[in-house]
Amino acid sequence: MTHKDELNTEGFWPSENVGTAIKRETRTSGKSVRAGLLAPKVIYLYEEEFFSFGVTAPEGVVIAQEIIGHPFFRNAITVFIETDVPEIEVGDTVQAVWTVLSADDFYEYQSDPVRIDSKDEDVWITLPDTEAVKFVGKKSEIVYFHMPQAGGVTPSLGTLVYVAPSLGPKPILKVMGVVDGVLDTKAHPDGIKVIIDPIANMHRYNALEIRWTQDSGIWVDSQHKMTVYPDQSMEFTIPPVVYQPHVGKHVLVRYFIFLGANMSPNLRWSASTLTYAEFDLI
Structure with missing residues (x-):
C-alpha cells in the first residue's frame, strides 16, 4: 500500500527491507574467547x-x-x-x-x-x-x-x-509510450521501458526501486536495481503481465532510492510528486 504522504514529500519512508536489529545483550560466561583488539x-x-x-x-x-x-x-x-x-x-x-x-x-x-x-x-x-x-x-x-x-x-x-554526500535533485521518471496521459498497451506487447536519468552524487553501491500502483493504492509491481553505473540512465522493463490485467485503470509509477551501500535497511528515500508519472492504461 502506498502511503499518501509518500507521494507528496521527499525524504525517508518505511521500507520492507527493515533488516535485523543488533541486540544489546549481556553475556553470562565472563570468558574472553578471542585475542586482540577487534575493529569497532x-x-x-x-x-x-x-x-x-x-x-x-x-x-x-x-x-x-x-x-x-x-x-x-x-x-x-x-x-x-x-x-x-x-x-x-x-x-x-x-x-x-x-x-x-x-x-x-x-x-x-x-x-x-x-x-x-x-x-x-x-x-x-x-x-x-x-x-x-x-x-x-x-x-x-x-x-x-x-x-x-x-x-x-x-x-x-x-x-x-x-x-x-547528499544526492542531487531527483529527475522526473520517464515511462516510454505515454502520450497525453495515456499509455496504449496494444502498442507495447513485449514490455514497457521506465527510465530514470542520473542523479548527482549517486554511487555504484546505491539502488533504485520503481513501483507501480493503481489509483486505489494497491501495489501492482516493484523492481530493484543496483546503480552499478551511476553516470548512466537506469532502465527498467515492465513485463506485459504487470500492465495487461489493469487496462482501463489509472496507474501511478514512482521510484525510491536506497541510500548507503547495498540496500541498507531503513534507508529508503522517497522522491516527491514532482518525479512520478501517472497515466491511464488503454
Whole structure:
C-alpha cells in the first residue's frame, strides 16, 4: 500500500527491507574467547533499535549524509566495541577516535573515554551529528584506543568509513509510450521501458526501486536495481503481465532510492510528486 504522504514529500519512508536489529545483550560466561583488539563496528540507531550500515570496497562502511540531523536518525551513528577479548579488563578505559585519512584536510574527533564496568557488556559510543558532518565526502577511519589501568595506550584495528554526500535533485521518471496521459498497451506487447536519468552524487553501491500502483493504492509491481553505473540512465522493463490485467485503470509509477551501500535497511528515500508519472492504461 502506498502511503499518501509518500507521494507528496521527499525524504525517508518505511521500507520492507527493515533488516535485523543488533541486540544489546549481556553475556553470562565472563570468558574472553578471542585475542586482540577487534575493529569497532559502526552501526546506527533507528526506532530504538540498532542496525548495521551497508559495507562496500574500497569505501568501507557507507553513511548517507541525509541521515545526519534527520529527525528519524538524530545522533544515530554509534561505535560498537566488543569487550570479550583478553586484553580488556574491568576498570580499563576505551575511547573512540574518528580520523580523516587525508593529510590535506586532516580532522579528528575523539569521544569521551568510557570506563569498562563489566566484561559481560559491550560498549556503545554515540558519534554526534555535529561531528559527523565534518567527515562528509572524506575517506576516514574509526578505531578505539584501549587504556589499561596499568598504563599505556593500544589502538584497535580500524574500520573504514565514508560519509557519502547528499544526492542531487531527483529527475522526473520517464515511462516510454505515454502520450497525453495515456499509455496504449496494444502498442507495447513485449514490455514497457521506465527510465530514470542520473542523479548527482549517486554511487555504484546505491539502488533504485520503481513501483507501480493503481489509483486505489494497491501495489501492482516493484523492481530493484543496483546503480552499478551511476553516470548512466537506469532502465527498467515492465513485463506485459504487470500492465495487461489493469487496462482501463489509472496507474501511478514512482521510484525510491536506497541510500548507503547495498540496500541498507531503513534507508529508503522517497522522491516527491514532482518525479512520478501517472497515466491511464488503454
